[in-house]
Amino acid sequence: MIADDHTIVRQGMRKLLETYPELQIVGESQDGDETIELVKKLLPEIIIMDISMPGLNGLEATREIKKRSPEIKILILTMHAEKEYIFKILQSGASGYLLKGSAIDELVTAIHAVDRGESYLSPPISKSIIEDYVGGRQKSRGSVTRSQPLTTREREVLQLIAEGHTSKSIATQLSLSSKTIETHRSHIMQKLNIHNAAGLIRYAIQRGWVEVAHS
Template sequence: MRVLLTDDHQLVRAGLRALLESLGGVTVLAECGDGHEALTLTDKLQPDVLLLDLSLPGLNGIEVARRVPKLSPSTRILILSMHTSAEYVAQALRAGVAGYLVKDSAVEELKVALESVWQGRTYLSPAISQTVVEGFLRITDDERPAANPLDRLTSRQREILQLISEGNGTRAIAERLQVSVKTVEAHRTQLMERLAIYDVPSLVRLAVRYGLVPGESS
């Protein structure tokens, strides 16, 4: 099994890499710490499994998961996260991930999760409340009472909203995305109109609430 490891904490990556390499039949192809690099390496290496954290700078794990199928259709995604709330789990499942594992899981559970997603099955950590999972599966899209407002945005608009929420200015965002300042300003205006929010602090609060960027306690 060929695995690409993505987590924004270097010490966590080092520990996970050592752990993965101790498991029989697992090869860690590479590791990285941000969403854009995860996509670049996925496209280049075509891993069997992408082990992916949700809280990544620049491009969060949910957005990475949405884009992976176009780059590497056979790559299965296993989320490894500290978050167990219904909203995080629901977003991950809607993004098409194959598994969701919480970071305080036992070593044995990591191995089971990897093998499950690699073999084409879906894996959800037992630590995720059964009530949360059942509640998500029971509610249809038409019945869902509180749609995620971020779903109104395009992929690029969500990316720019994340960068704004991380404290980046317009020029810095333009340089990072290799687009013009006017392009960034246009996307910013459009995303504000779609969300009906016209100030940065409120945008940041929305981004934190819906998991686009981590809160202070994350």
């Protein structure tokens, strides 16, 4: 399901996504209130949600939908990359945060990721979270939990994920298929008992596997 107040954006996105046979668009909405009402009728598995919509905005709609139907995955697609939006959206229960400047392939990758129960963040968003963590601005850094050791390849994949690379980019760098990278990603999450991208980033930073340039 697509929720965006711009008709051209909704129609364009729908047309592109319908070229992927595994995806089915069950409905469209143009504001938060309409989205909530349609969710009751259509019961979509995933909602692609804009933040800035008239009436009830995407943030409030996400909170309301997750409260009523926690099994529904919500992928935020927006032009906003400010930290105030990032953390509010992640706290609202959204499974992913994608910038509108992203390519359609990345959107489809994000849809598949949240469908598997994982989180997905655009590379610029991942970078922002890393910088915020290193700068000490997060209130809760989380503790290091016991986990199974990662293989050399899994550690390599995790480092690239934490650096903000997409699965497609990692696959190219390591001369592997995107499907193989997604399998590694799932194994990493299972071994570390971490179920979102922000947690993977924190884990990599805690172990010094990711270097962040300070401005």
